[in-house]
Amino acid sequence: MSNHLKEFEQYRTRMNARIAEIDHLGIKRFLNLDSSAYREGVLDAKTKEMLGLVASMVLRCNDCIDYHILQCADAGCSDEELYECFNIALLVGGSIVIPHLRHAVESLDLSRQRGTQNV
Amino acid sequence: MSNHLKEFEQYRTRMNARIAEIDHLGIKRFLNLDSSAYREGVLDAKTKEMLGLVASMVLRCNDCIDYHILQCADAGCSDEELYECFNIALLVGGSIVIPHLRHAVESLDLSRQRGTQNV
Amino acid sequence: MSNHLKEFEQYRTRMNARIAEIDHLGIKRFLNLDSSAYREGVLDAKTKEMLGLVASMVLRCNDCIDYHILQCADAGCSDEELYECFNIALLVGGSIVIPHLRHAVESLDLSRQRGTQNV
Amino acid sequence: MSNHLKEFEQYRTRMNARIAEIDHLGIKRFLNLDSSAYREGVLDAKTKEMLGLVASMVLRCNDCIDYHILQCADAGCSDEELYECFNIALLVGGSIVIPHLRHAVESLDLSRQRGTQNV
Amino acid sequence: MSNHLKEFEQYRTRMNARIAEIDHLGIKRFLNLDSSAYREGVLDAKTKEMLGLVASMVLRCNDCIDYHILQCADAGCSDEELYECFNIALLVGGSIVIPHLRHAVESLDLSRQRGTQNV
């Protein structure tokens, strides 16, 4: 089984470094603003990451789904909580979301394996 | 100031009744499935409504935003919690969401006034 | 009850005339190509209009929905056939389509009343 | 030439089995509702699959396109009928659909080869 | 003829003031970042506004279209240049953009009248 999650993380790291090199002020500020939006505040980080995950699923972006699944796992979301997120995304976004549901379930499984390998 | 929230609720009630009359099995089942997705479960109803709200904002549907703001208000979300949701939706969805941010802020204000009038 | 279908048709007629005045070759060719796509061919006009209707519903454009409902009615679609289209659009597009389902049901009802008034 | 259609079917089968294991009531009900929407009814299965195909194309989901092309082929759609569907999807959805038109044409060709291999 | 452009500007002014009152740091930073993106830089302001206009049209947001048409007019775009933008948006986004083309043409006409009234 190919590990799309690991490939995504490597590509993300490499290209984020390249984008940092470009050093465009507007892009840098946007990326900083994006990171800070998910920090613990009036809502806790776990809730915010689930909001980011559902938004990514209904907008149907696999890379964004992978990113938020990893963040949700790190923030302590259980599988059952994430299945609830998947269900809401499926209902809001419709059957066009099904391929992304498959991707999300695979990414969640891979993220749990990664977690175990890290021990 | 016109009250778009009240107009939305009246239109929604009238047309939902008309859709019930049509009595299409698939449509009825979808609408039932939709209602049940937001019921308290592994995630509480408040979290689920915020997920629905952010999904509605990034997909840019004012009627869906109005529906979930009313549900969020009923589920006990504070203004500050909803502003956090607005912020995440704005970042994920970009400046194209700004007109819906305006709408959401107005609807939230109207929903609080409605709450007071109900006392 | 306001008649949004009549307003749409009047606005459409007025603005199409204004667009014709502008006389931009690319825009004119696009609009001609669009009209010809729905003409009877390997698929009959009725099937093509239903394809246009479902596409308009999942892309969530009320004016496009109104246009194709009027075309579907003219092409001889029954209410029951259009409810099947609504159901497929709802499933593919998800609950975010619900406000457009309400709109489509209202427009279909209005289009039938219009039909009767024409007798 | 890689056969993306075969890869899609294998991935789809594997992940649908995994989603069944998860056994989330809402997700299961949604998937059942989705299957039943395309069954012969007031509209025949062939028309319904073409509706699903055009919806998938304008929403620009390659996996959904592959699924509906296979279903359309099984339901007896001719190449010429499917080209008409592609044309309507292209016009409604615009040039942003062109990469998905390429994908759909390739998938249709592959589905016809697959059909021959099955004899 | 109702003037939707004037209504948009009044609503925008009123709600932007209300959003400023809310004083959410993330939202404020996003709105500042948005304004600064269109300032003269490597590309001139006129080109940037046309980029914003076409993006708004393919994403099918009438309020965003109105905003960028006013900005394009202020930046010195001619009608003919804007018709070229409309044409590209129509081709990229497809016939689903047609209702927004009508809106854009009307807004452009209204923006020119407004210009004359200001003398």
Added chain:
Amino acid sequence: MSNHLKEFEQYRTRMNARIAEIDHLGIKRFLNLDSSAYREGVLDAKTKEMLGLVASMVLRCNDCIDYHILQCADAGCSDEELYECFNIALLVGGSIVIPHLRHAVESLDLSRQRGTQNV
């Protein structure tokens, strides 16, 4: 490093030839209309290609991004001008565009290498 830009160009060439074979009048006319929209006119070809690029980024289509980056490079856009386009697309489309920003930056780098190899 795999060269996705070269793969895209080969696939595009092969499938465009196959689409030409199909010889569907509507599809052919659409593709001709699409090519002619970007030709020098009231706006120069460079500006038009940047409009196409930003539209492709906010609609989040990697193949379309690759196509317009190659066209922008041929039309003489500098890296700095394209970074400005990326920035506007990111702001309008939001963080869901970030994976496509990564793709665009990689494609731009690859297009510059290709250019050098052609000498």
